[in-house]
Structures are given as C-alpha cells and as structure tokens.
Amino acid sequence: MSLDFTVPVASSEERTARSPMERLARAAGASFERRDGWNVAAGYGGDASVEAARITDTVGFCDRSALTKLDIQARAEVLADLVARVAGGLELEPGRASRSPDGSTWWCPITPTRLLVLSEPRSGWDVHTALDGAASAAGEQLVTIADVSCGLAALTLAGPGAGELLSRFCAIDVRPGVTPVAAFRPGSVARTPGYVLREGADRLLILVGWALGAYLWEVVADAAGHLGGGPVGTDALAAAGGGLSATAAGVAEGSADA
C-alpha cells in the first residue's frame, strides 16, 4: 500500500500510538493501558463509580482519538455500492450516519461522494481491509481510501448534560428533535471546523483536527468542570453502553504508563 505512512500501525511493540490529548488526560489523573497499539486512558483514579456517576448524573468526556477513521472518496453510486458490499445495504443519507448491522462501525456521509468511516481500532483494520477489497472490485472506478485516524481527534461527551456542555462551545442544534440519534453534523466546534455525531440519546462524539485535539480537551474540560462534569475513561464509557460495539476497546496488552 503506497499510503501506509498515513496508517497508525507500528510493527514494533515499542512504538505506541498516542492521542493528542494524552498529556492532558494524564495531568487529569488518567491511568493508561496499551490497547490495540494505542495508549488509551482507561480510567481516572481508583473509584470507577465517580466516572460512572458523571455519565449517569452530569456529564463526562472521554478521549476517543484512537478510533479508526477512514476518508473514502468515490462517485456516489460507487460509494453506495462499496458500502453495500462491506456493510450490507446501509442507506447513505445526508446528515445522517448509519451504524453497521454488527454495531461496530459508523458510516457518516460528508457529501454524496465522500464518506467518513468510524470504528474502534480493533475492528478498524478489518473494515479497512474489506473496503480495500471492495474498492478493487470497483474495477476502473476511482476509489480513494485515506486513513485519517491521526487526522481527526475525537472526544465523546456522555451524560444527561452532554448537549448542555456542547452548547458552551458549539452552536450546532442538538435537541433530539433536530439532531436525533445517528445524526451527523459538520460545523464549527470551539471555533474550529469539526463534526458532531449523536451516538446515543446522551452521547455526542466530536471530531476536530488532530493538531487541535489538545485545544479541544482544554475547552471541554473547562466547560465541563463548570457544569459539574469531568473526564471519564474508556472503561466507564464502555460500561455505560451505547457506543460502538467494540467500545470495550480490546484486551489490555500491558501498561504503557511509564
């Protein structure tokens, strides 16, 4: 693959993929585990109930930059065919993401000819491989699959205050009637271009440029603190349910805290 210098898959166990928010998460008390090649903030401190309470009572935010993100370009009918082959007949509608039947992947149309695919790192490689295969089957038709996993930082807001928290730095209308579950909205997030995906009733996934990941964390942490919320680890998020099916984020491969 000629574009493999964009794909965060290291051949060495010594190399760990790191989120742009890692240092800030560490400063906030995160404990890290290496999962699927990524250093993941699994939790914050010893008391998991604190994080769980944030998700059920106020609002928590969780770094999900490790998600696999694929930017696919093709003509509209080719794109639809590609998705049909890989995800089994999902319909692509503007402004609305579709979750694959196995719950592992979000298919987010950006334009009729452009699609953002999101999945947990564990299943991301399989999705990428399947898409490569489907693209080959497209024959002469041009299909470009760019791995932008490191191009977009991601943060989930979870809890009843997720919409309220988002409103502190983003003007996208996330009232359930306007932005129902699976709605996918491009827009200005904290004064920078981004996307918002409503993953669940109380769960919003924000995507911004990777280099702005730390900035986004600072903005969200500041606003969340004011609303009684705080950071939560991927374990607490997975326990709350509602995300991608591989949200448990794989099996620990050992601590990468050092």
Next chain:
Amino acid sequence: MPPKPGERIDRSTSVEFSFDGKKITAHEGDTVGSALYAAGQRTFSRSFKYHRRRGLMCCAGQCPNCLVAVDGAPGIRACTEPVREGARVEHMNARPSLGVDAMAITDAAGPFTPPGFYYKTFIRPRRLWPAYEWVLRHAAGLGRLPREQAERTWRTEYRRRHADVLVVGGGDAGLNAAIAAAELGADVVLADEGAELGGRLLWEGGHDHARKLADRARAAGVEILTSAPALAHFDGLVPVWQGDTLHQIRARHHVYATGAIEQPLVFPGNDLPGVMLSGGARRLLGRYGVRPGNRAVIVTASDRGIRTAIALREAGIEVPAVADLRAEPSRACSRLLSQGVAVLNGWTVVAARGRREVRAAVLAPVAAGESHGQDREVECDLVLVSGGDSPASALITQAGGRTEYDSARGYFRIAEVPPNVTVTGQVAGEGSFQTAQISGEHAGLQAAHALGLGDNRSRGRAQELRSRLAAADRGAEAVPPAEVPHAAGKAFACLCEDVTAKDIHRGIREGYDSIELCKRFTTVTMGPCQGRMCQLPSVRLMAQDTGQSLEQVGTTTARPPWSTVPIGALAGRPFEPAKRSSIHGRHRELGATVRWAGDWRRPYDYGDPEGEALAVHRSAGLIDVSTLGKLLVRGPEAGEFLDRLYPNRHSNLKPGRVRYGVLTSDAGRIMDDGTVTRVDEMSFYVTTTSSGAGAVEQWFSWWLADWGMDVHLADVTQAVSAVNLAGPRSREILTRLTDLDCSPEAFSYLDARHARVAGVPCLLLRIGFVGELGYEIHFPAAYGEDLWDAILEAGAGEDIRPFGLEPQRVLRLQKQHIIVGQDTDSESTPFGAAMPWAVKLDKEQAFIGKWALAHAAEHPATTALVGFTLDNGHVPTEGAVVLDTLGHAAGQVTSARSSRQLERVIGMAWVPAELAQAGAPITILDEGSRRSASVVTEPFHDPSGKLLRS
C-alpha cells in the same frame, strides 16, 4: 414597614454588606438599593457630567441613577443587584466622597459647558493635547476596572440555545404566552430581566397569580431564565445575558412581551433625590417593605399614578396632592377624591425644590403645554411622577418591526412586526391586567400555530381571545408637555448623559435639527438607559422646538445592546484555537521557546539557536516540520491535474521521486511552494508551506471542482507528522533505525522511499531545506513523540540536537532558499525571485498563470531577489530600504541574519535588476543609517549543492 403579602424579602434573615466602608444590614431578597434606602441613604451616585446628586428613581434597573461598584466591578445597578453577605459596595464618579464631590463644581459651570464644548475647546493649542487628554480621561467614565488581568476573576461563557419559541418578558402577558405555546408542544425559553417572574404583578397585588403562572410555565417545560435581559435581536439571534453566561438564543418564533417603561417628566429639579417614578416607589413598598417617603406629591398622566397614590395612602404615607395631567378625572380618581385627597386635574409639576433632597414640589395648571402661572408649592419629601408609558420596542424594531406615533396615547406604538415575531402585553398596547393575560395567551397560541403546532380546539381558543381583545377597554392617558418653560434650574431630558432641555434647544439652534443628529451632538439616548428614560422626552422637546409633529421627528434607531452588559460577557471564554504538533509536549520538555507560527505553536529555538544551527552543519539536527501542508492527490488524471496547477511538469515524475514546485496565481505571482512526490502511478503527495496549507487546499479543490477531473484530493496535514533529520551524520543515524538501504546510490537526492523507521511506517524524502544532507520523514501523527525520541536516542552518540525555527531560518538563508510571503510578495514572479528554472513555458499542458508568466519572461522585472552580505556586522532590519545608484528607494531587505557558520551577515533583498550581479555594491538604508553591502547571486553555503546531494 410592617410585613405585606407578596414581598420579596425574608425578614427572618439578615445579610451584611458594606457601602463605602459602612456596615449595612439587609434581609435575604433585598437589593443593594432597597437595603441602602431602608438604611436612610438617599444619594446613590453622582451624575456623569455635572456630578449632581442622584437617588433611586425606577427601582427596576432602567435608569442610571443608582450605579455603584460591587466587589470592584463597576456599573452595577444597586436597585436590582441582590445583596450578598460580605459584599463591598462603593459609590462611583465622586471624589473624595459621595457627599462631597470636588467635581460638582462643573454644575455651577454649566453655562460654559454646553453640549459639544469639548469638541470645540480641547483642540487648540495642539501641543497641549497631552494635558487635555489626561484631564479628559480622568474626568470621563463611570467607575474603574481592575488594572491587572489577574484581578479579573469573573468567569464568562457562551451558551447556545435553540428553541421553537423565545418569549422575552416574564410579566403576565409573557408568562401566558410561554404557557400557551409550551402546552401545545413548543420548546419554549422565557427570558426576563427581573429576579422573579411576574413583572408588575409582583408589586401591584398580583404576586400569588404571578407565582402560579410561573409554576405552570415550569410544569409545561418552559426553560425560564431570570435576571436575564435580552440584549439585542440580530437576524433571529437574541443574546440574553444572565450573570456569567451569555445565552445565544436562536428561536424559530419570537414573542416580545417587553412591557412598557414608565416615563419621567421634564421639569427643573427633576433629578433631585426624592423625585422618583411612581413604579419605583411601589416596588420599594410592595417588594421590599421600604417606606419611600413620608409625604408624597404625585404627578401623573395616567391611572398608574392614581393607583400609586392609593397604595401609598394604604401604607400610611401622606399624599397632600395629586396632579393629574388629564383634564377630566378618571374613574380611578373617585376613590382618592372620596378619601379627601386633592386631585388636581389638568395640573402638572413645574419644579422640584431642595438642595440635597427634594423638599417641595411646585404644581401648576397646564393646558396645551403652557403653564398659566398659578403655581402652588407643596411641601413633601417625595415627588412621584408618571409621565405615561412608552412601549419597550427596541428589540422589536431591531427584529424588523416598525413604530408609529399614537397621538391618543402619546407614545410610539408598534405598527408592524415581521412574520416570525409576535408582540403582546403592554408593549402591544394591551396594558390592563385583563388584556395582558388575554393577549399573552393569544400570542402563545399564535406562535405555536405558526410553527405548525396546535389543533382545531387551540385555533378556536385563539379566535375567542381575539374577540375578547377587540372588545376590551384600554383606558386613557394624557400626553405630557415637553417641558415647563418658566421655572429656573436644570430640567433634564437625559439623566444618563446630563443633557438638559436647554441642551436640546441649543443643539437644534446649531443645526442638529433631526433626532439622529441631535443624538450624536448632545449624546441624548446614548447612556446606560439606552433611551428608556429620554427617548420620548427628547423627541417631544424636538417637536416643540422645531414645530414638527412627533411622527415627523420620529425616533432614533434602536441599536444593541438594549441593556447594559459587561464587555467580558460579550467576549465569552477566551477560545484561541492553537494547533500543536504531536511532538509539542516533548518540545516543551526540551526547553523550547514556543511561539505562534500562523495558527500553530512551534518551537522557535531550544535556547541556543546558533549552536543548534552549527550542530546541523557539524553533526546532525532534528526539527519538527509537522506544520507543513500535506495533500494527497490521487487518480488517473492526478499528474495532469498538477501540471495544470504548477508551472513545471509533474506528470512525468517517476514513482519514488520528488520535485520542487512553485505555485503561481493566474497573474503568474508566487502563491506558495513545496514539494511534489509521486508515491505510485496514481498517487502524488504534495507538501505546501505551513501558513499556505489551507489556501492551497482550497485552491486545489476549487480547480478540481471546475475542471471535473478524475482526481481525489485529501488533506492529511494534521494526520501526518514530519521531522527533518539533517546534517552530515544523519545517514548513520537513520541507518540505525531502519532496514532501508540509505546509501547515496540506493537513496539519492530527491528520492522518496517507503520504510519503517523505528517500527513506524514512514515516507522518507531526500530533500534539504536547510542545505545539508537530510531526510524529511513523514509518518502517522500518533507516533510523533515515539519517533522523535527514537531518532534523538539513535543520534545521541553523534551529538544530534533538536533545532527550532530560528536556526532553520538561518540555515535556509545560507542556501538562499526563499520563504514565500517573507521573501516574496503579491507581485513576485518566479523570474524575479531568481527561479526561472521552476517555470516550463515549453510545457505542452496549459497551466494557471502561463499567459502572465510568458509575458513576464519577455519583460524582465525591474527588481530581482538576490543574496547580499555585509562585512561590518550590522544585521539590517527586515524591511530596510535598498537604494538605487541615485539614492532612491528601489527595493527592500526581506531576510537578514548573522551566520555563525559563515561568520558574516547575510541576507536576501529585492534590488534593481541592473544590480542583480555578483559583487555589485548596494546601499541599504536602515533606521536612518546607510550601510554598504555586496550582492551574492549564489548560495552562501555549499553553492554547488555537493553536501545536499552527498
């Protein structure tokens, strides 16, 4: 006062705060204003210009009379600010004290300080301006802000709220509107500037009703914002300020129930402490149990004043006289008359007497705006005025509504509103309790129906309410005279800016005879009340003076903000999107000086820029170049696409090879530069300058859309990090980290290779901006720190050093590599910039800028970009002027540095074309001094490129 039902204070509690150092005891629910008044304070502030005593007037946050500083924050209205334990309240705009204000001398100097005197006075002699400025700056303004940022601990933020219906105003009408819309399923937000919902219901006996309505609204799901004034209406966006939060509310329908503002009367002494609006006295009495005075004279143009007189008498306050501007007694007067109160119909107030506070009111009959000279002086300690109501229409006109003068009522009424706006209650002329309720409910139903909500039943109800409104009796008001002319003393039209009736007359005489010009000349309506108290009086004065009708005079444009708001609330949180590379944290740990570079934060140096540059020459250096723009251009026509964009060829580039490219505009001017790498038959990897990344991506996208070529474009600027490993030892270092054959034969200059470096998938480019053997290593951003660490570790034995932007700039200058935007400007072509080799006019493919470049090739530029060197050690300023042989300015220095490697000063400059020859002498005029320099037309360092290609 004894306890009364509906009062806001909790008499079982006690709160202590200080006013100018004096301890004040209040109750929970009190405002600073009510507590101070109860404690006997009558002077609350000094006026803006004349430093006259001012006391409570409206008790509703409308007027400027009670502005104080609370805990260091200036401009707080005491009458609406809740008391807080331990709060430090201080007066403003008076020195040395509120009681003795040295600047009160300006009151006596009034005749010499008419409006505009400062425009005319403080201009000559010009040399005295610094002194004038000092005086004016110290005299102007109200209050002081903390000087240091650290002292400003107030947190502000924005909150965006989308809603179906926004109701502004939480009185009877607004509450009924909100309930009606919410009960039909609308998502409703209600914003009210008061601390408690209910409006005048709260102090006019309807408090229980108000509380029930508020409870019903909450139960219906209405989001209620109290102490939250709406500031403006901007194309559907209504900012609402509430404490530390600025709600930016976008609603599909707006209901304005903003009420009406009780108007003052213009008469000499109308600003004395003790002259209040009748509503102000009723708020003190009904909400806070404070006796506003002992003996009150009431002057009114409507039943509002009559009701106040009745309420005062019930509270045991003596009312010796009521002057009613209406010629005939209204039905409401009969109760007063039966109690033996002297109600003088067709009378008004012509003066208030007193020095520190009011001690008497002078009443006189009035007819057609003229006094008949039968004055009657009545002793009192309170003069309550009610000059009629003026609809609070500012937000509605900002929304696109229109007002027109209603001569029967004496105010500008709402004549037209845009389709998504409904007005209700007093602002719509439905001021009675009965009609406010009906009109509110009707407005709510109307809003919900406009959004497609409701059913036949709700439509039937709306019809019924319309019928009841049509049949309602709306009472009568009188139109007050503009001014009572014969009494001596200042009669204020504008309390905020100390503009008197005479000032308005003077303005008109000076030619400012429209209300908008008058506003600008006198500053009437431009103060903290935003025209609430002075718009109508000033319009009346202008009409009287010019002989125009009030309709002809019109009103000033209602501009935002409608309510005073701290600038900090408008600013919100200090969001400053800062791009940081994936190695940023490590740079910080290594002691980097981080500076802004475009929208990125970049290491400028690591404390020793000269040493860092030397390391690149002598061993190896490592710089983070992740900020470069990076684009993937892919497709069967990708090569042709690039050929059309660049003036040189790229379609013939072989996979695994890199080529420099300068991007030109249609006019042949340099836009950007960078490299183009062919990674496979279909795919090109394009780098751009850091600051040009966004513009180039847009440029490519725009042309791709226009040409419709079978090409895909993906911006991977942030997805891919990059470092430049450079220096004579870089090959050895790299070899330790990869299986790739890095020998010069296998991996030569301008080659590109895929390889794992320290286990990380990378694209390596053998290029060298800094002029030494070098490798630009591109890789997934998530491995930034790991790869950086691995390279530094592998190079530790070779004395590798990280280097920042500053040493990079010195190194590239030694090679005369340009920085687009610094060494070029919007007129620079590749020919002028000594890069004719970057343009292939013989290329078969038409490309952007070809025509202009062909023209430029035939007509050489008059200036050329060259290198230069100085021997005297002086580093000229970037931007210093290059003189031609006649001593005229003919170019400028674009870059200059002292090079420790070369031990001389080097630079680049645009010089006259005839001087663009090696060794030609040039003169640089820098900060007044002329410096001799010599032109150098080839790189200062490694001119043959031997090191680069090694």
